[in-house]
Amino acid sequence: MPPRATDRRRAAVLGSPIAHSLSPVLHRAAYTELGLAHWTYDRFDVDEAALPGFFEGLGPEWAGLSLTMPLKRAVIPLLDSISETAASVDAVNTVVFGEDGRKTGDNTDIPGIVAALREHGIEKVETAAILGAGATASSALAALARVCTGEVAVYVRSAARAAEIRGWAERLDVNVRVANWLDAEEALHAPLVVATTPAGATDAIAATVPETPTTLFDVLYDPWPTALAARWSVRGGVVIGGLDLLVHQAVLQVEKMTSRAVTVQRVRAVAGEIFDRK
Template sequence: MTMPRRAAVLGSPIAHSLSPVLHRAAYAALGLDTWSYDRFEVDEAALPGFVEELDGSWAGLSLTMPLKRAIIPLLDEVSETAASVEAVNTVVFTEDGRRHGDNTDIPGMIAALRERGVEKVESAAVLGAGATASSALAALSEICTGPVTAYVRSAARADEMRGWGERLGVDVRIEDWAGAEEALHAPLVIATTPAGATDGLASAVPSSPGTLFDVLYDPWPTALASRWADTGARVVGGLDLLVHQAVLQVDQMTGLKAPLGTMRSAGEAALGGGRPDGVAS
């Protein structure tokens, strides 16, 4: 009899996570009948105890905020990708019991953009300066050949983004959030801000913009993404990112090729719809 295998997503808050929907859809398509994937509300204080109690049935973990950095001291090894931004969103338990940490957000961003036809850009703009913004800079280090302008709200955030830029080899230029409308003229705009933060920019979308990558997936579309789509321009959404990073997690945890189309369909169904009119599918 095949031993049951377990995986889960951890974070706080976690009730909104679509990860169980995506991973379970993959398991069903791959015939992994003895695999399960759950979600657990775990904060930074509870994380060490939770990890220590896991037994040999566990294949891996997905980490969301605020655990992506807190998990690192609990791991035996961390990939170069994850180390570059000091953020782990994937843990795989090896056969010999070691805990391997990786970051699938960065290659997930690159894959989502390439799927929509964005291979290289001469410059880019990043809206926001949180944890997702650092992953965006890491992705841009692979596809952007020129400067990246980050629009931030505080001097502390500005310093952080400059530091990440130096570490990742990205030419980061800082602008105050008050001038964020100017960002909308960049060939690629990556919005990494919380829900509602970019709504006020929607009316400033130019008539022929470049590509927008808005990392939110619920609510969707955001006001900015909806207006962008109305122009007929390319929009990449948070579900694209979520699916691509989850595909890589399934690959690593199961050793099998994850079914991208099946996982995307499951995510769209869970959100109750597809893309805003005009967005590439």
């Protein structure tokens, strides 16, 4: 029997490590705004080996899951279906449980990037650059497939990463030029730069930010600002941070799990309060 509207409903974020995740705070803030007092959202440290067992233990009160590394691909065999968006990059960060028990995977990182860009007035760009070639870079490339009308230059450290990016580009039908990481400073002249690298990776090129930079989307949110984002801002460029992405993808997850719309402003305000206290 499907749960009633007033029955307890559960959701959570899974990953390993997971203690740092802000998802519980953001989702709970959304539940408060929506008046969903019977909804709870937790975090669980779950690795790839433990994931099947975790799924087996879920009851009918579960509405959805958020997934972070290393589970975004490992979860796919456990699902009944995945969306076209998730399939385009073989990565699921959202699972929604239907009333019939079906488990559907989706990806809110990609539309979250697009939404964050649009919020800053960026609908279309002629060219763009991506720094890095990991899992987040594939989502960024998928997002740029919707935003960039021309070439996307991707700066990578290894031949293996270069091959992966070329594969994603072909799959996503994006015009990609793969470039060497040693030339990464040239990326900073693109109309839109998306930095998908770990903390500290772009520090060395921060000093080379041009006199009149355009838009930087740095997906990190802690530590913040990165050296690159700080220099970009000082130079007068537009900076979009990882907190913007985190908020937008969380709002989309809440809407998919609860079938209720929540305002971005409320969730962002809660996230901002957390960082103001740091």
